[in-house]
Amino acid sequence: MTRGRGIGALRRGAARLTGRAISLFARLVTAVQAVWQGLDPDADPAGRRPRVYFANHASHGDFILVSSALPPRLRDRTRPVAGADYWGGGGLRGFIGGDVFNALLIDRQRSDPGSDPVALMAGALDQGASLILFPEGTRNLTDEALLPFRSGLYHLAAARPEVDLVPVWIENLNRVLPKGSFIPVPLMCRTIFGAPLHLAQGEAKDAFLARAQGALLALRPNPENGR
Amino acid sequence: MIAPHSDLLAVIAGIGAVLLLASAIGWVLQRRLSPNGENAAIENLNARIRAWWIMVIAMSLAFLGGRTGVLLLFAFCSFAALREFMTLTNATRADHWTLVGAFFVVLPVQYYLIWIGWYGLFSIFIPVWVFLLLPIVSAMRGETRNYLVRVAEMQWALMICVFCASHVPALLNLNIPGFEGRNVLLIAFLVVVVQLSDVLQYVWGKLIGRHRIAPKLSPSKTVEGFVGGSLSATLIAAGLWWMTPFSPLEAGLMGLVITMMGFFGGLVMSAIKRDRGVKDWGHSIAGHGGFIDRLDSVVFSAPIFFHLTRYFWSMG
Numbered sequence: 287m288t289r290g291r292g293i294g295a296l297r298r299g300a301a302r303l304t305g306r307a308i309s310l311f312a313r314l315v316t317a318v319q320a321v322w323q324g325l326d327p328d329a330d331p332a333g334r335r336p337r338v339y340f341a342n343h344a345s346h347g348d349f350i351l352v353s354s355a356l357p358p359r360l361r362d363r364t365r366p367v368a369g370a371d372y373w374g375g376g377g378l379r380g381f382i383g384g385d386v387f388n389a390l391l392i393d394r395q396r397s398d399p400g401s402d403p404v405a406l407m408a409g410a411l412d413q414g415a416s417l418i419l420f421p422e423g424t425r426n427l428t429d430e431a432l433l434p435f436r437s438g439l440y441h442l443a444a445a446r447p448e449v450d451l452v453p454v455w456i457e458n459l460n461r462v463l464p465k466g467s468f469i470p471v472p473l474m475c476r477t478i479f480g481a482p483l484h485l486a487q488g489e490a491k492d493a494f495l496a497r498a499q500g501a502l503l504a505l506r507p508n509p510e511n512g513r
Numbered sequence: 514m515i516a517p518h519s520d521l522l523a524v525i526a527g528i529g530a531v532l533l534l535a536s537a538i539g540w541v542l543q544r545r546l547s548p549n550g551e552n553a554a555i556e557n558l559n560a561r562i563r564a565w566w567i568m569v570i571a572m573s574l575a576f577l578g579g580r581t582g583v584l585l586l587f588a589f590c591s592f593a594a595l596r597e598f599m600t601l602t603n604a605t606r607a608d609h610w611t612l613v614g615a616f617f618v619v620l621p622v623q624y625y626l627i628w629i630g631w632y633g634l635f636s637i638f639i640p641v642w643v644f645l646l647l648p649i650v651s652a653m654r655g656e657t658r659n660y661l662v663r664v665a666e667m668q669w670a671l672m673i674c675v676f677c678a679s680h681v682p683a684l685l686n687l688n689i690p691g692f693e694g695r696n697v698l699l700i701a702f703l704v705v706v707v708q709l710s711d712v713l714q715y716v717w718g719k720l721i722g723r724h725r726i727a728p729k730l731s732p733s734k735t736v737e738g739f740v741g742g743s744l745s746a747t748l749i750a751a752g753l754w755w756m757t758p759f760s761p762l763e764a765g766l767m768g769l770v771i772t773m774m775g776f777f778g779g780l781v782m783s784a785i786k787r788d789r790g791v792k793d794w795g796h797s798i799a800g801h802g803g804f805i806d807r808l809d810s811v812v813f814s815a816p817i818f819f820h821l822t823r824y825f826w827s828m829g
Binding site: 317319458460461465469471473 | 609
């Protein structure tokens, strides 16, 4: 009993240290700067109102960067939504996804029809957590700025219409760690937080998803060269 | 480690006194003119002074840490500057391995060459070896779009942020008869004169500046600021002759050269910023911008100062 508790405490301590180390490393490589456009970071300093941060997804480091850019109090309540196929299971990835970042793991293949990702996310919001969500569903390895959004963001917005949906543009991380490379190169990155949106009364799925994509794309500083 | 020279302690104490005075002036200005933070210029001034404290403390610790401390500090500055510069280049993912090489091979090797004191390779490693080898790495990927622009920009970034910046700690390797064990004072002289010149140009410009000197490149630089700042920095350099191997006249001339190179270095780096549509190189140093915003003038003056000193004073 005590031994189990001791190991649990050890694991939690290791997770906390690892989290600090990962965040420090991310800052050393990217000097990440949070830019707030249309959202006051101090409006809800304790993070009492759950939010959904939805961002572009080009690299495995994306949620680390968004999380590192948040003020510490908000960061502690924010859980990335991640694919169980990659971040689940045991080993190092499981430790980083589960213990360090407390990721909400969802089954992207829907192999078990009983597990409903939207219900899982809504449940986490109900418990007071904020979420980091990548509505493209998978890493964007193309030259397009964004892949078409999957419908998850719409269903979540319909299930919890009062929750703020905050667009977050992650700038440059795809250059730091491009497709197929495993050594990051140090380049400055920014995470740009935009004004929150909500599902309008009677808004159709496609219209809402197009609006959400537009809001995210509008945060790009230099659309013409991808920077 | 050898005990720090008393001249070094005097310099650090002197800088501390100047900063105390600056902080006091900043405090009075804020109380009088901007009690609730309404005057942006005064708020920026105070942010700059606070950042100066951190920079001076970091420099002093490095100086007291001797050779290792100075090398580590400037290697880190090179790293931070290169990170800012490469961000603004056209380097694409075809250049990923070139960038990996620049950050994790070229930069450490350049500083290692200073550490072991191999002057011959230090002075040609980036201009010759890297100049020829890095474009090969990029070419192997077969991406020809913007190729010349990409490799030229990356070479430029390495020349400015690593090669030129590394001439500051390389001053430790000069062998000047009668000046043994005091080389760190050459670095202090260079950095103090360059930075004071920047500050004095800013102050003179704010006080009596009327005529813009290069409105397209740097709207805040004025003829009055340039002349007043360089002359006063040159006079201060002459007054600091006791910490150098130079006579007062020589120290003043060195100060003038450093100041000129620093001023035009600032203009060159401004031209790059305007071209890329950014106001600052980064955001790491509150009130100042990025590392390059603070280092631009040092980077341009360091190699010239190094070679003048080496040619006329050093035994090789």
